[in-house]
Amino acid sequence: MPDIRHEDRVAQASHSPAAVTRLAASWRRSMVKHGLDPGRPPQLRRLTAPELASRSARLDEFLAIARPQLDQLFQLVCPTGCNVLLTDAAGIVLEHRVNASDAATFRTWGLWQGTDWSEEAEGTNGIGTCLAEGRQVTIHRDEHFYARNTGLSCMDAPIWGPDGRLLGALDVSSARADHTERWNGLIAAQVNQSARQIEAAFFRASFPGARIISAQTGEADDALLLVAVDKDDLAIGANRAARRAYGLEKEGKLRPRPASDLFGREDEVTGFEKAERAAVIRALARAEGNVSAAARALGVGRATLYRRMQRLGISENPGRLSQG
Template sequence: MRGSVDEDLRQARILLERTGSARTGLLAPEISASWTRCLEAGLDPHRPVPLEEIDDAGLQVARERADLARRLAVAEMQALYNQIAGSNFLIAFADPDGILLDTIADQSFRAAARTANIRPGTLWTEGRCGTNALGTVGATGRALTVHGGEHFFTRHGSLTCTAAPIFGPDRTLVGVLDASSHCGTRQPHTRALVGMAATQVENGLFRHAHHGDLVIAFHSRGEYLHTLSAGLLALAPDGTVLGANPQAAFLLQGLPALPGRHFDDLFRTRFSTVLDRGFSPEQQRLEDRVGSVMIATIETAPCRKALPGIAVSSATKCRMPARMARATPLPRAAFVADDPAVRAVLRQVAAGAARGLPILVRGETGTGKEQLARYAHEASGREGAFVPVNCAALSDTLIEAELFGHAEGAFTGARRGGARGLVCEADGGSLFLDEIGDMPMALQAVLLRLLDDWMVRPVGGGRSRQVDVLLIAATNAPLEQSVQAGRFRADLYYRLAAVDVRVPPLRAREDFAAIAGHLLASIAPGCRLQPCALERLQHLAWPGNIRELRNMLVRLTLTEPDRPLDAEAIEALLQAGPAAARPLPDEAERIPAPGRTPTLRDAVRNRIASAYRDTGGNLSETARRLGVSRNTIYRAIGKSANATTR
């Protein structure tokens, strides 16, 4: 069969190059139609048109224009690369105009990519570059594989290219995802993988467009509820349909899943019944208007004011996982996670970790970002170590050596025999970069290169080695503002935020009582909170979040660890001053040891510790108030514990 197809293609090329015609019977219909369009556009298969390219400024404008779709696509490109790495591939994303915005290539394919000028800024429209998967999909809006001689121009005949369109929620084309390889190394499953990646991006766009609406995921089989096969339906507070993804229309078999129709037009299960069941990751049973049974769950819900009948946190818009590739049981969290928003974050993190995607964890100080990072490591199933790194605590001059290792004699004070570096220690496991917003610009460029190929080269020489690391970053700083201010690289930000989650603050969580009980049980097992005390605690602001709550419970139980805690005990502690209810890192403000005279350095540290306490342990706010760097704050509060022993 292959010989027959190859012979037909050979005959078709002879006719194309000799007579300038596209013989329909010898080619797949989509290839024949493309050749015909190329001939009608005046293209000559013997004379390729010079590749058009835009300058850096134009490329930046194009990238900004496609911002959201590009961010989602780059994350999927990285996932695709991880799946097919080593198979001589290049993965590319282009905008609707055919401008190549981003590429990720195997080392083995980079020479071929340079030869073919496959690089960001080049234009790959069908009308200029002839039949090619990226350009032809952009012209037709249909997924396609173009193999070898099926390319209109012979110069691309050594390549096999597979591309899939990406449509926005309004079904307009927003981009094209492409995977290219040498003909001899093409993989039969590539088209399915590219199509799945495109669908992931489309679902991400749908969820983003309806992030403030009620979004329901459904499928006829519960095990497919969190896969690409699930339908997504966006609804207004009154049940009016705002949007549906293509899979929703497919599952509803012609029922009017159109904007403006009502939920009750599609399902026998009333919309009010769905709301009465409340916001929960638990599955619900729905019956559509033709009698088919669907399993559903509410993925996203607006605030309680918008949906009076739905039980969600009034301070949170809850998002369920947008990137889960398959339905897998979640590992049990080692911390309290009874809040719907937190459960949604866990699912999203678990799905991203299982696929090896970079994860960015945001949240105020003390919300448990490192605990979530450890949960991601467990969910990934990796057998390597979990290696935490506080970027704010590393020396600006040695941070690269700390991360990537160093050769012997690389710098003054270098360890004899050199050092592996933290990234290599995390090989096969997870690297947690806390306070990522404090990473120096120079190192950001190095980290970006690491994310491209995961090759580590020690400072001062030595052989490079490839590592397999799940990267998790965390910050309580607004990275978008840092990008705008030029303090953080935009390209690194987009790479780190493949899975972007936010841990809700303690004051917004619905499981406050469970958290307080869990902490108290670990601090003083014989102690308990009376209802009046719990109610008083729930009304505090908690700028230091869970860390601050733990500190207060510790202080409350210091004198009588077995006595029930009442509201009076809490009031007495609050009246003792702000310090009683604020977290202090390592008891940062200390009295000098006997016999030691306070120094100017002690005074500086005490002032920093006081400001740190007054901001609830917020490094950024403390640095802003004092007019110093975050590193200075961290060093002061970190070293203070040793001050009394000198």
């Protein structure tokens, strides 16, 4: 019995009443909502140079902050034949990193600046599905909607802005046939970490002069809570994780409120402070008590970490940390 064609398998899964998996739901969106045909010839949507320049200009500050992280991520994944892409919230590739020897291949695939990788344009794919669902995804080879994209593996993570809205997606893609799902999992973890670092750096840059309070959630995704507090001790900004944790406005400008309303009275040890204390202790323990190394791991200055340690009652001596 001959193997079923990819486009036929996608069509059957999309129209099946039992299409309840996230992948099948994405295929269905691609076919039913966007009217795409999984077997159609390649018709990549590419922006003109002026159109791309206009889109990039709108996110100029964000891109300036993201570029060092893109370079760092590329150095990690380029030996495996991968490229790195950063898109806006519409799925337009604004930045890419690729080895010169692989450039022609990735350009042919459309993994290049100015290309539209939204679900509306390309159906189920790492970038488009990540943006459509607002979550980290890996789309491996024949999980793609279009038959022509089944040679790709794409690992993506969303990047959320300081206002809680989706800013874009960070993508690592590979066209190598020997990239296994297990290997993709390792790359996906690094993509997610890099996306969170970009997110945190842009959040801090968006509130100059404010005190940034940070803590890990302790949840499975270990999301970083970030709250910006001004000189009057008013909380004036919160990232998406903090907005969700504290029931704040889901999107848009945060209504200023006393920081104590979020964290509790100043004479209490709050849940946020406990989480922050645990995060600082973990960083110090991993750095074997080296405050400078711990500060780098937490993304803060050494003096800032000393102030936090003093406020949280944490000793610099790692031998005493477990007693705190």
